[in-house]
Amino acid sequence: MSSPQPPMPPAAPTREAAPGSAYPGYTSPIPxxxxxxxxxxxxxxTKIRSVRSTMWTLGVFVLLVIGIGTLTGVVVANSDPALSGESPLGLGFFGLLLGSMCIITLGVLTTASEYGTGMVRTTMVACPSRGRVLAAKGIVFFLVAFVVTLVSASLVAFLHVAMLQGQGAKDPSGGEWLRGTVGISAYVALLGLLSLAVGSIIRHSAGAITIMIGAVLAPLVIALFMFSQSLEDVRQALFEYSIPNQLSVFYSNSLSQxxxxGWDPLWIILGATAVAFAAAFALLEKRDV
Structure with missing residues (x-):
């Protein structure tokens, strides 16, 4: 004879599954x-502050801007005569011109390095909206580059004014202070943002950095070797719209007449950056990662 079966426990109450759930009766506790x-x-x-390239490039940038700026101020202050009737803010040009290479490098690495390491696949899985990823990179990079440049340029500007005060240099006006600190910081940050977009388009760190350094230096170098009278208009245009000359405009010390x-260089670089970002967005949506 068979033994009697134990009584079955009462069924656990079930919860209605969310519409489309693959597991009826289960609700995830994770919101x-x-x-x-x-x-x-x-x-x-998190990415930009945790990689070593950020600290190295920004560290070298600050060292170049403040170091070369301070050295230039000391040399001019000990010269005879020193600046006569000119604003001392223009002495910060040399350090920022060299330091901009660091911002360009960091801008390219912010996007192109992920393609080299394959990290971009993880990024796109975590955030499938590719346009949102590129926009986030641009916002974070611009803010970092602008703040670091503003602090460095302002410190150098105050040092130059303090060192050359009473030696024939004129006191900068409010507009000159604004262009020599905020204006040139926005320009350098936008130049780095343009590099970020080029890095997204090229997807190769060395190639994108080479293109951007060429864009900074090539027009001025080419213009220096244009001796033909028939090319005078081209030579003049290369001088006027070269990036070194546009940087000098913020210090009211343009290389051409x-x-x-004024603020024209800022609008020029803003337009170029907008075009590059539009191209980067379009290509990002069409390409495979």
Missing amino acids: VVRTHLGHAIASEW SGPS
């Missing part, structure tokens, strides 16, 4: 949060 641009920005901020003046 589902709709992602947005803020999450992508937080992710890119015509061309961009």
Whole structure:
């Protein structure tokens, strides 16, 4: 004879599954949060502050801007005569011109290095919206580059004014202070942002850095060797719209007598950066990662 079966326990109460759930009766305890641009920005901020290239490039940038700027101020202060009737802010030009190479390098590495290491695949899995990823990279990089440049340029400007005060140099006006600190910081940050977009387009760190350094130096170098009278207009245009000359415009010390003046260089680099970003967005949507 068979033994009596034990009584079955009462069935556990079931919960209605969410519509479309693959496991009826189960509700995840983890809240589902709709992602947005803020999450992508937080992710890119974690990346840019945790990689060694950021500290190296920005460290060298600060060293060049402050070191060369201070050295230039000391040399001019000990010369006879020193600046006569000119603003001392222009002495910061040399350090920023060399330091901009560091910002260009960091801008390229912010995007192109992920393609070299394959990290971009993980990035796109975590955030399938490719345009959002590129926008987050651009926002984080611009803010970092602008703040570091502003602090460095302002410190050098104050040092130059303090060293050359009473030696024939004129006191900078409010507009000159604004262009020599905020204006040139925005220009350098936008130049780095342009490099970031070029890095996204080229997807090769060395190639994109070479292109950007060529864009900075080649027009001025080419113009120096244009001796033909028939090429005078081209030579003049290369001088006027070269990046070194546009940097000097912010210090009211342009290398040419015509061309961009005041805040014009900022609008020029802003337009070029917008075009490059539009191309980067379009290619990012069409290409495989």
